Amino acid sequence: MTATIWDIMKRKPSSQRSHSSSPSPKMSPGLKTESLRSVSTAASSMEVTPSNGQPERPSFSDVVVVGAGPAGLMLAYVFLWCSVVYRDNLVRFGIKTEVVDNRPEMTLTGRADGLQPKTVETLRQMKLAEPLLRKGVKVYDIAFWRSTLKTKLQRTGREIHYPPFVDLLDPYILLVHQGMIEKLFIDDMAERGVSIRRNIAFSDYHYTPEKSMPLEAVCKENVDQTRKTFGTKYIVGCDGAHSMVRKCLPDSRPEGSSHDAIWGVLDGQIDTDFPDLWSKAVISSEERGSVLMIPRERNLTRLYIELKSDAREGTPREELSQDYVMKRAQEIVAPFYLKWKSVEWFSRYQIGQRVASRFTDDVDRVFIAGDASHTHSPKAAQGMNTSMHDTWNLAWKLNFAVRGLAKPSLLATYEQERRKIAQDLINFDYEHANAFANGDSKALAENFRKNVAFISGFGTTYDYNILNIPSKGLIHGSLTPGCLPPPAKVTRFMDANPVDIQNDIPALGQFRIYFFTHNVHDAKPFLDTVCASHVSHSSSVGKITSAGNASYTIQPPLDAPHDGFVCPERYTPVSTIFTYSLVTDMSRNDVEIADLPQVLRDSRWTFYLDDVPDMDTRKQTCIDKWLGGLDTHEVAVVNVRPDGYVGAFRSWPVGTRESGLSAIEWMDRYYEGFMKGH
Numbered sequence: 001m002t003a004t005i006w007d008i009m010k011r012k013p014s015s016q017r018s019h020s021s022s023p024s025p026k027m028s029p030g031l032k033t034e035s036l037r038s039v040s041t042a043a044s045s046m047e048v049t050p051s052n053g054q055p056e057r058p059s060f061s062d063v064v065v066v067g068a069g070p071a072g073l074m075l076a077y078v079f080l081w082c083s084v085v086y087r088d089n090l091v092r093f094g095i096k097t098e099v100v101d102n103r104p105e106m107t108l109t110g111r112a113d114g115l116q117p118k119t120v121e122t123l124r125q126m127k128l129a130e131p132l133l134r135k136g137v138k139v140y141d142i143a144f145w146r147s148t149l150k151t152k153l154q155r156t157g158r159e160i161h162y163p164p165f166v167d168l169l170d171p172y173i174l175l176v177h178q179g180m181i182e183k184l185f186i187d188d189m190a191e192r193g194v195s196i197r198r199n200i201a202f203s204d205y206h207y208t209p210e211k212s213m214p215l216e217a218v219c220k221e222n223v224d225q226t227r228k229t230f231g232t233k234y235i236v237g238c239d240g241a242h243s244m245v246r247k248c249l250p251d252s253r254p255e256g257s258s259h260d261a262i263w264g265v266l267d268g269q270i271d272t273d274f275p276d277l278w279s280k281a282v283i284s285s286e287e288r289g290s291v292l293m294i295p296r297e298r299n300l301t302r303l304y305i306e307l308k309s310d311a312r313e314g315t316p317r318e319e320l321s322q323d324y325v326m327k328r329a330q331e332i333v334a335p336f337y338l339k340w341k342s343v344e345w346f347s348r349y350q351i352g353q354r355v356a357s358r359f360t361d362d363v364d365r366v367f368i369a370g371d372a373s374h375t376h377s378p379k380a381a382q383g384m385n386t387s388m389h390d391t392w393n394l395a396w397k398l399n400f401a402v403r404g405l406a407k408p409s410l411l412a413t414y415e416q417e418r419r420k421i422a423q424d425l426i427n428f429d430y431e432h433a434n435a436f437a438n439g440d441s442k443a444l445a446e447n448f449r450k451n452v453a454f455i456s457g458f459g460t461t462y463d464y465n466i467l468n469i470p471s472k473g474l475i476h477g478s479l480t481p482g483c484l485p486p487p488a489k490v491t492r493f494m495d496a497n498p499v500d501i502q503n504d505i506p507a508l509g510q511f512r513i514y515f516f517t518h519n520v521h522d523a524k525p526f527l528d529t530v531c532a533s534h535v536s537h538s539s540s541v542g543k544i545t546s547a548g549n550a551s552y553t554i555q556p557p558l559d560a561p562h563d564g565f566v567c568p569e570r571y572t573p574v575s576t577i578f579t580y581s582l583v584t585d586m587s588r589n590d591v592e593i594a595d596l597p598q599v600l601r602d603s604r605w606t607f608y609l610d611d612v613p614d615m616d617t618r619k620q621t622c623i624d625k626w627l628g629g630l631d632t633h634e635v636a637v638v639n640v641r642p643d644g645y646v647g648a649f650r651s652w653p654v655g656t657r658e659s660g661l662s663a664i665e666w667m668d669r670y671y672e673g674f675m676k677g678h
Helices: 005-009 034-043 069-078 118-124 129-135 178-191 246-247 320-334 383-402 408-437 441-456 523-533 540-554 598-602 622-627 657-670
Strands: 061-065 097-101 138-139 143-145 154-160 173-175 202-208 215-221 226-237 254-272 280-285 289-293 301-307 338-356 367-370 489-492 498-500 511-519 576-586 607-609 635-640 646-652
Touching: 034 511, 061 069, 061 215, 061 301, 061 383, 069 097, 069 178, 097 226, 097 367, 118 129, 118 383, 129 178, 138 289, 143 441, 154 338, 154 598, 202 226, 202 246, 226 246, 246 367, 254 320, 280 320, 280 441, 289 320, 289 408, 301 320, 320 338, 320 383, 383 498, 408 441, 511 523, 511 622, 523 576, 523 598, 523 657, 540 657, 576 598, 622 635, 635 657, 646 657
Parallel strands: 061 097, 061 226, 143 280, 226 367, 511 576, 576 607
Antiparallel strands: 138 173, 143 154, 202 215, 215 226, 254 301, 254 338, 280 289, 289 301, 489 498, 489 607, 511 635, 635 646
């Protein structure tokens, strides 16, 4: 069997290799050994001589991630698909990522606990969702309860958490402990021979004159606060609301306000006769405040308890003990009884709704993400989700930048896109938190309905920029540049499996190029023309593929044993930058893989038949749902970004060679806006 690009690329983790006998990496056509020598020279120039006179190689990496919470681990995990290979412990042929955290261990109790549908889908694409789906609690509805000075506590309404008008595969919130999510990433990283550096606190960074390592991250290590430095190309601060990276970032400061109310939060096993224990429940007492009750894994229940200033009777914050908070919760849910069998975690917090004034430095070398860049109330289960999608957005862009495949304009889109989402979140959270604090269940339910698509993650939208280009042609479906495609069901041609097209291709950091046509034979001139151009240097896309294949040959992914079940080679037979896909509603009996151009023959695992509308959430075909249908001879091309957002799409009235040449020019203009080939 002919070796695929993935077979050539992938390497074992460093822990599984003997450095002394490491073979030279295989190279892509046209790649010369001088390219490798230049990397070696750059690494050698980083050597220092300590006082004993013996050369000592300092710690250096392509990216330093500060913080090993979900946001930082999401970033590190994505990088490990394109991580580090050593040769003689010196030459780095991959993206080396250092993850430092000031905590001695991962999260064991408390903190964030809710995954929204979009995050579940992202984890599905990363092939990491199943353990969480098995262990988590799925919440499908919300119950609203209220008592006043004149009326006892009673249920005032019940809402479906994600009503059918939001098109979701997973219409629930998945409740899992933050530590479970961290462990998921940490275990996978360990299989690839990578661990987190703990008890290391970031303190500052400096720019250096070294072109290969333009930054120095300064940290303090262990209890003796030993100075530890990392030479690096990029720094990403995922170090929480009190981020040191943000404090070191010029002119970056949190902007916004905070509420007077203090909230207590408790995780534990409870004994109660409250009837909606296994729903998400909002309980409001006009006199005593509010409680948000959420079921959790292992028969735990989380309670957020409002401690109104007028009901605290002058009690200072430091005296708001666990017993005090538990008593307040009991008063709010009365006449139902509430007792704790055990308490796993207790904390207090004050709501602050703030967005950092900037997310990056002037040269796009230092970034902040997650709570370092935005803070808000935890009651809508947005913090961990938004934070992970911050770094999901940044990771693939940094990957291309490290590899020299990105123009500066690509990294500039990180702040453009994610600061907009952070501001959208704060605007929603301000209304949500106020309605909650006021005990206004009607306003709370209305605010939730109005923003439910955003809350799910599928309503987060990016403005037009170089990645999200307004469409041309006659497409009237649900696709919008800067938005996520809705779920759609198709049949995979190779094995007749019905699959969700938006999830079927795993997250390998590639753009997805989908061709849509009613008749493959009629569109053959179009497909032949585009595909031939994309495997040659006659197009910019072809040049980008060539440069990407060369980069991934000398900077290969680290593999782990379970990668064999993902079969990434199915999705990288042609290019390490683009995965090609063909979608048609032809009968299976009327088309064969042999009828396709070579690029699509090699991409046989992403050849789909659009023939199972009865399995769709809206009972529509993919062509109808995504594109609003196609005319008889029309051909459409959809470009989807590595993070799953629609980038650009267009249709042509006929599948001729001339239309194919137009498509080549159009795609070249799109990708030339932010990518480069050598």
